[in-house]
Amino acid sequence: MFDALWGWPPPVLDPAGPYADKVTVLAWVLLALGVIVTAIVCAALWVAIKGPARWKQRLGGESAVWIGGIAFPGVVLTALLFWGLTLTADLTDDITGTEPRIRVTGEMWWFRVQYLDPAGRVVMEDANEIHLPVGQPVVLELRSADVIHNFWVPHLSGKKDMLPGRTNLLRIQADKAGQFGGVCAEYCGGPHALMGFVAIAHQPADYARWQQGRMGRLAQVNATGGPGRQLFMESGCGACHRVAGTEANGLAGPDLTHVGTRATLGAGILPNHRGTLIGWIGDSQGIKPGNRMPSYDTLSAAELTAIAGWLEQQQ
Incomplete structure (x- = not known):
């Protein structure tokens, strides 16, 4: 079931929301730079083995070591770090109390999901399934009840650790309706590889009906048993x-x-x-x-x- 939610292309390269889109841009830039650096290294290796003696001498000189081994990677990695942090800052920065909140707690080996009202009180509880309105950012309060877990819906946002004794915040948003697979992306022992969940995005009107229906049925469930x-x-x-x-x-x-x-x-x-x-x-x-x-x-x-x-x- 879970595998069917991933499909092709890989979800990390198939964003369905603005926050995942920024992570995808970062991924493509890192991939492109990785290809360029690999090509440079291969070219240098060819020169060292097959190139003319004059080229080999230059490649082994002190200036080449300073430029290619220290300055180039230092400048590129530093620039990537600051650009990447700036690009993805809105996943966690400037979070206000007006955005809808869902508390997700990682447990061995499932996810507890609690929907909160504006005062932070739990109004609905679920498990291994998160419902979202399309086109609206939702803030997730990420916690852990035992060991370190990691929350990740590749289609909709970046990764965020779930730590015991701490609450981490993460924005998530879907720009189209559908079901999106999520996983625990931090090894947490036991059946970690079988710890997943589903994020379900509804059009705003459908989400409102789902929410009202859930709340309305709370007082009616289990009237009969058998x-x-x-x-x-x-x-x-x-x-x-x-x-x-x-x-x-x-x-x-x-x-x-x-x-x-x-x-x-x-x-x-x-x-x-x-x-x-x-x-x-x-x-x-x-x-x-x-x-x-x-x-x-x-x-x-x-x-x-x-x-x-x-x-x-x-x-």
């Missing part, structure tokens, strides 16, 4: 997961209040439908070895189907 709900509670799932409107109020794992609406499962690695829900509940360790959810392989197929069916209804 055997799936009962099995979910009896199996101990509520000790780690929260489902609004039920006694399940765990905080260790992802909030499952709206899990039925998510595009993926397992932090971006599976498409979300009843079949993958059954597989994930029954054998999460086989799908994502080392993750913190145990495999419920003692449940029968009928019990797994009932739980998955109930979770699928959490819209």
